[in-house]
Amino acid sequence: MPPVVELVDVWKEFVTGRRRVEALQAIDVAIARNEFAALLGPSGCGKSTLLNMVAGFDAPTRGRALFNGEPVRAPDPRRGVVFQEPALFPWYTVRDNLAFGPRTQGLTATQYDPKVQLFVDQVGLTGFESHYPAELSGGMKQRVGIARVLVMEPEVLLMDEPFGSLDAQTRSVMQELLLAVWERHHQTVLFVTHDIEEALLLADSVFVMTARPGRIKKRLAVDLPRPRALEVTTSPYFNEMKRDVLALIREESLRAAGER
Amino acid sequence: MATVRARSESVADAAARSAATQTGVGSARVPWFLILPLTLLVVWTVAVDRQWVTQGIVPSPVQVAKSWHRWIFGGPGLGLSPYSGTWLANVMYSARRVLEGFLLAAVVGIPLGLFIGWNRLVARVVDPSIQLLRPVPITAWLPFSIAVFGIYDASALFLIGLGAFYPIVVNTTHGVRDTNLLLLRAARMLGAGPGTILTKVVFRSALPSIFTGLRLGIGVAWTAVIVAEMIAVKSGLGYVLWDAYYVGRMDICVATMFSVGLLGFASDRILQLIARWFLRWRALEAVA
Numbered sequence: 001m002p003p004v005v006e007l008v009d010v011w012k013e014f015v016t017g018r019r020r021v022e023a024l025q026a027i028d029v030a031i032a033r034n035e036f037a038a039l040l041g042p043s044g045c046g047k048s049t050l051l052n053m054v055a056g057f058d059a060p061t062r063g064r065a066l067f068n069g070e071p072v073r074a075p076d077p078r079r080g081v082v083f084q085e086p087a088l089f090p091w092y093t094v095r096d097n098l099a100f101g102p103r104t105q106g107l108t109a110t111q112y113d114p115k116v117q118l119f120v121d122q123v124g125l126t127g128f129e130s131h132y133p134a135e136l137s138g139g140m141k142q143r144v145g146i147a148r149v150l151v152m153e154p155e156v157l158l159m160d161e162p163f164g165s166l167d168a169q170t171r172s173v174m175q176e177l178l179l180a181v182w183e184r185h186h187q188t189v190l191f192v193t194h195d196i197e198e199a200l201l202l203a204d205s206v207f208v209m210t211a212r213p214g215r216i217k218k219r220l221a222v223d224l225p226r227p228r229a230l231e232v233t234t235s236p237y238f239n240e241m242k243r244d245v246l247a248l249i250r251e252e253s254l255r256a257a258g259e260r
Numbered sequence: 261m262a263t264v265r266a267r268s269e270s271v272a273d274a275a276a277r278s279a280a281t282q283t284g285v286g287s288a289r290v291p292w293f294l295i296l297p298l299t300l301l302v303v304w305t306v307a308v309d310r311q312w313v314t315q316g317i318v319p320s321p322v323q324v325a326k327s328w329h330r331w332i333f334g335g336p337g338l339g340l341s342p343y344s345g346t347w348l349a350n351v352m353y354s355a356r357r358v359l360e361g362f363l364l365a366a367v368v369g370i371p372l373g374l375f376i377g378w379n380r381l382v383a384r385v386v387d388p389s390i391q392l393l394r395p396v397p398i399t400a401w402l403p404f405s406i407a408v409f410g411i412y413d414a415s416a417l418f419l420i421g422l423g424a425f426y427p428i429v430v431n432t433t434h435g436v437r438d439t440n441l442l443l444l445r446a447a448r449m450l451g452a453g454p455g456t457i458l459t460k461v462v463f464r465s466a467l468p469s470i471f472t473g474l475r476l477g478i479g480v481a482w483t484a485v486i487v488a489e490m491i492a493v494k495s496g497l498g499y500v501l502w503d504a505y506y507v508g509r510m511d512i513c514v515a516t517m518f519s520v521g522l523l524g525f526a527s528d529r530i531l532q533l534i535a536r537w538f539l540r541w542r543a544l545e546a547v548a
């Protein structure tokens with residue numbers, strides 16, 4: 001069985017006017033079905049660019065981005081994206097935000113209503129179906145952002161620092177929620193973050209990236225039992241891994257700072 | 261879930277609080293908006309009374325009020341005055357033209373603005389011509405309009421529609437270009453095609469700007485209807501205004517000015533109410 005998501009020797013260069021910025025170099029990544037992969041790196045290392053290429057928002061300058069062995073050409077509901085900003089449609093209620101995808105697929109209300117309600121419940125927003133995004137807190141908005149994608153039953157969940165703009169407490173709650181949701185569906189996930197603990201807590205494998213130009217420095221397997229809870233972050237194994245990753249990341253941060 | 265619920269309640273509290281302070285600042289039901297008009301009314305009365313202004317040219321407020329009343333409700337005896345009881349009929353003429361011209365402008369302007377903002381090719385082909393024609397005032401179009409459409413409703417409709425068209429198309433275009441890229445990506449990622457994105461994302465996102473354009477447009481429409489009726493047709497408030505001027509009825513002229521002002525104000529308020537209903541999600545944003 002081929003990997004669900006595969007990046008083969010991907011390079012990305014941005015040209016603005018006369019300036020050329022090398023964002024990604026020689027990226028090789030393969031994510032198997034039902035794997036929860038995290039992309040970990042310092043800010044500006046091109047990890048969001050990488051995710052955008054898997055999503056189909058952006059194309060590699062060189063190399064190939066593959067989905068089930070086929071080149072990615074355009075965004076597709078089978079590859080659901082959760083953005084850092086929740087990116088909800090502000091003129092739609094929570095229910096209508098969730099129904100956007102199914103309606104686009106031509107489903108009728110009787111067909112999608114039960115599923116919409118199911119995911120509203122799963123992300124803990126029962127009772128808020130008729131609220132507009134402006135009435136919700138940051139964490140609640142992000143729950144809608146996740147549920148909106150889950151309703152489409154995507155093969156891959158692409159998450160671009162989805163909890164990056166939340167406060168620490170809300171972030172932990174959301175991480176646990178994501179773990180619970182993942183236990184239920186076991187989607188393939190590509191999760192972008194710069195938070196080491198977050199990557200180790202959530203993922204089966206962590207791709208550590210270098211500072212710009214971004215390359216994959218190392219792929220680490222996280223052998224923590226599932227289902228996981230926040231408590232694993234205090235285990236000796238977790239801390240050992242964290243120390244290793246920290247050393248890798250620090251090397252990169254120093255290198256990036258030195259180059260500036 | 262308890263924390264989440266508490267959070268949303270606090271938003272509601274904040275809304276209630278800000279509403280409370282808003283009424284508090286204005287303090288105890290003083291109709292502040294009446295102060296300035298009443299002062300001007302007093303100055304006007306005194307000015308006419310003391311003959312600070314040329315006698316017989318500027319009518320007194322009382323005179324205007326009497327003529328206006330007669331113009332609306334008609335007078336006793338034989339209606340020798342041509343203005344007796346004709347107000348509503350003329351208002352209806354003007355209002356109908358404004359409504360028709362405005363709707364025409366909206367029906368053409370909104371879709372065109374959507375396409376100009378959405379499609380670079382359409383923008384390159386159409387936008388320069390619009391920007392080039394826009395500085396030509398509608399008054400300058402009068403002779404052309406009369407020559408082409410004659411002294412008929414079509415002429416007035418053309419001028420009103422053209423005048424209202426510019427702000428509507430320009431603001432719609434602006435609103436479309438302001439659409440958040442992230443929302444477009446979200447829609448595409450959820451499987452939306454260009455049609456769905458245009459109607460359900462871009463149009464909705466541009467709606468606040470579109471309403472700004474509509475409000476500016478209806479203002480221009482009232483300007484245009486008066487100009488058009490003064491010259492291009494033989495009915496409506498603009499026609500009365502010019503006619504009254506010719507026969508030296510400055511009281512009717514002033515009453516007409518007030519009428520147009522009130523109608524313009526009323527139509528803007530109606531548009532605002534419609535906008536508020538369509539953009540109710542935005543009112544919540546202001547609170548949170």
